[in-house]
Amino acid sequence: MSDLRDPPDPSLLLEWYDRHARQMPWRVGPKARAQGMWPDPYRVWMSEIMLQQTTVAAVKSYFEAFTTRWPTVSDLAQAEDADVMAAWAGLGYYARARNLLKCARVVQHDHAGVFPNTYDGLIALPGIGPYTAAAIASIAFDLPETVLDGNVERVMARLYDDHTPLPAAKPVLMQYASALTPQTRPGCYAQAVMDLGATICTPRNPACGLCPWRKSCAAWDAGTAKELPKKSPKKRKPTRFGIAYLARRVDGAWLLEQRPDSGLLGGMLGWPGSDWGDAPTEDPPIRAEWRTLPAEARHTFTHFHLRLTVKTALVPMDRAPARGMFIEPDTFDPNDLPTVMRKAHALTLGK
Structure with missing residues (x-):
């Protein structure tokens, strides 16, 4: 000094x-x-x-x-x-x-x-x-x-x-x-x-x-x-992996679930999915023929990078989900979702 x-x-x-x-x-x-x-x-x-x-x-x-x-x-x-x-x-x-x-x-x-x-x-x-x-x-x-x-x-x-x-x-x-x-x-x-x-x-x-x-x-x-100012070297961010399940009913309603109040994206509506970690476990929210999209939804949080495998399915009107709830198409707005969830949705549109 x-x-x-x-x-x-x-x-x-x-x-x-x-x-x-x-x-x-x-x-x-x-x-x-x-x-x-x-x-x-x-x-x-x-x-x-x-x-x-x-x-x-x-x-x-x-x-x-x-x-x-x-x-x-x-x-x-x-x-x-x-x-x-x-x-x-x-x-x-x-x-x-x-x-x-x-x-x-x-x-x-x-x-x-x-x-x-x-x-x-x-x-x-x-x-x-x-x-x-x-x-x-x-x-x-x-x-x-x-x-x-x-x-x-x-x-x-x-x-x-x-x-x-x-x-x-x-x-x-x-x-x-x-x-x-x-x-x-x-x-x-x-x-x-x-x-x-x-x-x-x-x-x-x-x-x-x-x-x-x-x-x-x-x-x-x-x-x-x-x-200046000098900064200590940043620690390398780890990468976590997960699965996002995007199920759409034949009438256009999307299956969403509210995340727990604690943790990242707490209390937000999002796509049902797996835990985020080194090797995510398959846990589909509804019985369906799931199709895996070729591209991942990628997002960076403060302390880690996230790579989500996106799976999609079309389900009949009378099939009930194991978790989550269907949001009618006239009330669903992808802009209300957290950024990483919007990225997953965009992949279903080929974006």
């Missing part, structure tokens, strides 16, 4: 943010904020949950759809689980959707539909961890909590030319970020430092010439900005 010649001045970053803040559907920009408009904690919370492990570009349409359909936390608390899970399909990490509902209902029932306005109150809610609690407290309530996401980690590693590899570097990067968090306009500052990482201090080609903190950046001085 190199010593900084001049400590970074948060006011310089805020001046840059006032001119260059990104426009987002959940954000109250610096001009509106200066005029006394406060962010809606519900919208801040919703955006932060959606943005976990997902890009801003991918989230915008989902955010607008959710907040149009369920404009308040009270509306969301009263929503049907299946409707929320279907609306979430495609965002991945379905535990977040389940926690979204749990949190909304706790806020509605235990807090009269009002989000707690402290870090401790927020982190006690379902699905809200240290980062999310800090982000909501800072952005929605203008509290001087330290927000540390991937963008901020990169900015801090470069400012201090710290070559400690992630994830081991997280504690010291948090110390750097905490020391810079100001008491004045902390909510705008939190968004400013995230914007800086997203638009200027980018992973591969940082635009150092445009950075308001360039003169304070030890990595820019040392010529090491492109190398």
